[in-house]
Amino acid sequence: MDRRDFLVGASLAMLGAAAKTNLWAQTPADVRLEIAPLKLEIAPKKEIHTVAYNGRVPGPLIRWPEGKPITIDVVNRTDVPETVHWHGLWIPSEEDGAIEEGSPMITPGGQRRYSFTPRPAGFRWYHTHTSAGHDLKRAMYTGQFGCFYIEPKQSPGAYDQEIFLTLHDWNAYMGGAGDASMDAFYDYATINDRMLGHADPIKVREGQRVLFRVLNASATAMHWLALAGHDLTVVAMDGNEVPQPAKVQAVRLAPAERIDLLVEMNRPGVWVLGETRAEIRKAGMGIVVEYANQQGAAKWIDPPETLWDYTLFAKTEPSTTKPDQRIPLVFESKFHGHGDFDYWMINGKSFPKTETIPLKEGDRYRLAMQNKSSDDHPIHLHRHTFEVTNLDGKPLSGLRKDVVVVKAKSTAEIDFVAANPGATLFHCHQQTHMDFGFMMLLRYV
Amino acid sequence: MTRYRALFILVVLAFANLRLAKAQDNYEIQVYGSDTVAPQTTMLELHSNFTVEGSYPAPGSLFTAEGVYPTNHAEHETVEITEGLSNWSEVGFYIFTSARSGDGWQWVGDHIRPRVRAPDSWHWPVGVSLSMEFGYQRALFSQDTWTMELRPIIDKTIGRWYFTVNPALERSFHGPSVSQGVGFSPSAKFSYDFNKYISGGLEYYAAYGSITDVSSLHNQQQQFFPTIDLNVSPNWEINFGVGVGATAGTDHLIVKGILGRRFDWTHHRAGSSASTQ
Numbered sequence: 001m002d003r004r005d006f007l008v009g010a011s012l013a014m015l016g017a018a019a020k021t022n023l024w025a026q027t028p029a030d031v032r033l034e035i036a037p038l039k040l041e042i043a044p045k046k047e048i049h050t051v052a053y054n055g056r057v058p059g060p061l062i063r064w065p066e067g068k069p070i071t072i073d074v075v076n077r078t079d080v081p082e083t084v085h086w087h088g089l090w091i092p093s094e095e096d097g098a099i100e101e102g103s104p105m106i107t108p109g110g111q112r113r114y115s116f117t118p119r120p121a122g123f124r125w126y127h128t129h130t131s132a133g134h135d136l137k138r139a140m141y142t143g144q145f146g147c148f149y150i151e152p153k154q155s156p157g158a159y160d161q162e163i164f165l166t167l168h169d170w171n172a173y174m175g176g177a178g179d180a181s182m183d184a185f186y187d188y189a190t191i192n193d194r195m196l197g198h199a200d201p202i203k204v205r206e207g208q209r210v211l212f213r214v215l216n217a218s219a220t221a222m223h224w225l226a227l228a229g230h231d232l233t234v235v236a237m238d239g240n241e242v243p244q245p246a247k248v249q250a251v252r253l254a255p256a257e258r259i260d261l262l263v264e265m266n267r268p269g270v271w272v273l274g275e276t277r278a279e280i281r282k283a284g285m286g287i288v289v290e291y292a293n294q295q296g297a298a299k300w301i302d303p304p305e306t307l308w309d310y311t312l313f314a315k316t317e318p319s320t321t322k323p324d325q326r327i328p329l330v331f332e333s334k335f336h337g338h339g340d341f342d343y344w345m346i347n348g349k350s351f352p353k354t355e356t357i358p359l360k361e362g363d364r365y366r367l368a369m370q371n372k373s374s375d376d377h378p379i380h381l382h383r384h385t386f387e388v389t390n391l392d393g394k395p396l397s398g399l400r401k402d403v404v405v406v407k408a409k410s411t412a413e414i415d416f417v418a419a420n421p422g423a424t425l426f427h428c429h430q431q432t433h434m435d436f437g438f439m440m441l442l443r444y445v
Numbered sequence: 446m447t448r449y450r451a452l453f454i455l456v457v458l459a460f461a462n463l464r465l466a467k468a469q470d471n472y473e474i475q476v477y478g479s480d481t482v483a484p485q486t487t488m489l490e491l492h493s494n495f496t497v498e499g500s501y502p503a504p505g506s507l508f509t510a511e512g513v514y515p516t517n518h519a520e521h522e523t524v525e526i527t528e529g530l531s532n533w534s535e536v537g538f539y540i541f542t543s544a545r546s547g548d549g550w551q552w553v554g555d556h557i558r559p560r561v562r563a564p565d566s567w568h569w570p571v572g573v574s575l576s577m578e579f580g581y582q583r584a585l586f587s588q589d590t591w592t593m594e595l596r597p598i599i600d601k602t603i604g605r606w607y608f609t610v611n612p613a614l615e616r617s618f619h620g621p622s623v624s625q626g627v628g629f630s631p632s633a634k635f636s637y638d639f640n641k642y643i644s645g646g647l648e649y650y651a652a653y654g655s656i657t658d659v660s661s662l663h664n665q666q667q668q669f670f671p672t673i674d675l676n677v678s679p680n681w682e683i684n685f686g687v688g689v690g691a692t693a694g695t696d697h698l699i700v701k702g703i704l705g706r707r708f709d710w711t712h713h714r715a716g717s718s719a720s721t722q
Contacts, residue, residue: 335641
């Protein structure tokens with residue numbers, strides 16, 4: 001039984017529950033999302049047939065004050081069951097949008113109202129949480145994603161302009177073979193909905209401080225981003241302020257990761273903000289940043305080679321809070337032929353056969369992860385924020401995230417407090433990994 | 446005795462005709478996959494083939510009846526250097542050599558082989574590429590010295606299974622086979638992944654003679670190689686096989702090995718999480 005089989009079975013079992021939760025209230029919701037097919041023009045004569053929210057990519061930015069209840073109506077105009085996951089929010093399991101946790105699916109032609117109180121403050125996002133399997137035109141390969149910004153009660157707002165950017169890859173196909181297992185490759189890439197050179201430029205003025213909030217909404221691809229000729233100050237990761245803001249020339253974002261970058265506009269010109277790798281910029285991942293009164297072709301300058309290191313933005317001393325329980329987790333792949341994706345195991349088992357970890361409310365847990373595979377894994381814990389406490393034997397503290405990359409052949413430890421009762425999903429955010437077994441449930445007892 | 450000698454010479458001459466029809470020399474014994482070497486990458490391969498039982502010298506001569514070195518107990522070492530030009534093209538160079546007891550180690554010839562493939566963006570259900578190989582071999586090793594090969598390649602990987610077919614066409618521009626026109630020399634392979642690192646398969650090589658005058662089965666070249674591929678690393682290619690000639694016109698027993706090393710001149714291939722470049 002793979003994840004798709006599990007979802008089909010679970011969908012049927014939950015139809016009754018869905019009927020109950022499909023309370024289509026008389027009063028209009030605060031936000032309405034319509035999931036429907038879309039023909040998206042990413043450049044002249046380049047159209048992507050996809051599925052998106054409200055006929056646009058990314059979906060509408062939801063900007064909402066922290067702690068204020070919200071209702072969101074979602075209508076499914078596709079012919080497959082759908083669900084929307086509110087990524088990074090501390091909300092109940094049944095509203096979280098993951099069927100594995102008990103959220104009902106939205107049937108084809110059906111609708112559902114999500115009701116919750118958004119928290120914590122910061123840059124969150126929403127996206128489909130379905131399985132694609134071998135069909136690389138579904139789930140996160142589509143345009144079903146959008147930014148969700150929860151406004152803090154007290155926002156310092158030390159910037160002049162705020163810009164949301166989403167990275168996405170399009171037209172996935174299975175490739176590779178040779179000596180490696182199959183992987184997803186892509187024809188095109190965009191920032192927001194357009195390829196490099198085909199979107200309106202971002203207009204800035206010299207002396208401005210611009211805050212870029214960047215989301216990697218790719219189904220599987222890791223991306224590197226730089227703004228030619230400018231330093232990027234990392235001020236937040238996954239919507240949480242970092243303890244040590246630091247300047248870098250390029251940033252790395254795994255699927256589902258977000259980063260807040262403060263940029264001082266001190267080099268007038270017309271520049272490319274884009275992927276550091278030329279072939280991916282050529283595939284479209286970039287956008288032009290244009291200073292006032294500057295003209296001409298956008299320029300690209302390769303940043304110096306940058307090694308990505310989370311610890312640059314964290315405290316180097318170990319976390320002083322000891323966990324109540326340490327849970328060892330070993331990630332391994334299971335070969336299914338050079339013509340197929342690998343299957344994945346946590347502690348020797350693939351979802352839905354993975355063990356369920358019991359949690360006691362109020363306790364602090366340490367997930368001690370060992371990645372024995374040769375792939376990197378952007379690990380995501382639903383409905384909780386965790387603190388990264390160790391990377392490859394190097395202790396750190398203060399870095400709070402909801403996605404962390406556990407590099408190939410490395411170890412990582414994360415701590416979280418069980419403070420949000422309900423079933424909680426833990427998985428790799430690579431679509432090809434989560435669909436083939438890389439998931440596990442944690443359940444409050 | 447003279448009658449027997451005359452008969453022997455007749456047999457040798459008949460064999461010589463077969464040799465003319467032979468397309469697949471035992472310098473590079475490989476069924477191609479459709480993939481090309483990535484840009485900014487060099488693939489260096491060493492093809493080592495030892496003919497356990499092959500052709501013999503004519504009586505009283507160093508050479509076979511066709512006037513070329515015999516293949517029996519010959520060690521053929523071929524260096525292949527392939528450079529990726531783009532995501533859909535490459536060019537390969539070959540240096541053929543031969544070593545045999547008493548004959549020393551000799552340079553045989555060189556070939557050049559540009560190749561293009563259907564880009565991934567075409568999303569074809571099978572991998573397709575086309576290679577064109579052109580080059581020279583010394584007359585002491587091949588009666589046809591200047592030859593060209595056009596090799597379409599179609600392959601497919603399904604789960605643990607891999608299939609590839611190379612229906613190659615050959616043409617000689619200098620030598621006795623010029624008059625035969627275009628020859629048909631197909632090859633094919635299937636393999637099965639026993640695990641991530643070891644695949645076992647069967648390779649087939651044939652030379653059917655001219656496309657306008659197909660040789661009889663007896664005169665065709667038919668070789669079968671049970672093979673093992675070791676996938677120990679993306680940077681290494683290791684193939685080993687033992688070939689059995691199924692017809693009189695084929696070297697009867699050949700042991701072959703391919704050792705390849707990929708050199709990626711980018712610091713980190715696209716997709717690496719370690720670094721920007």
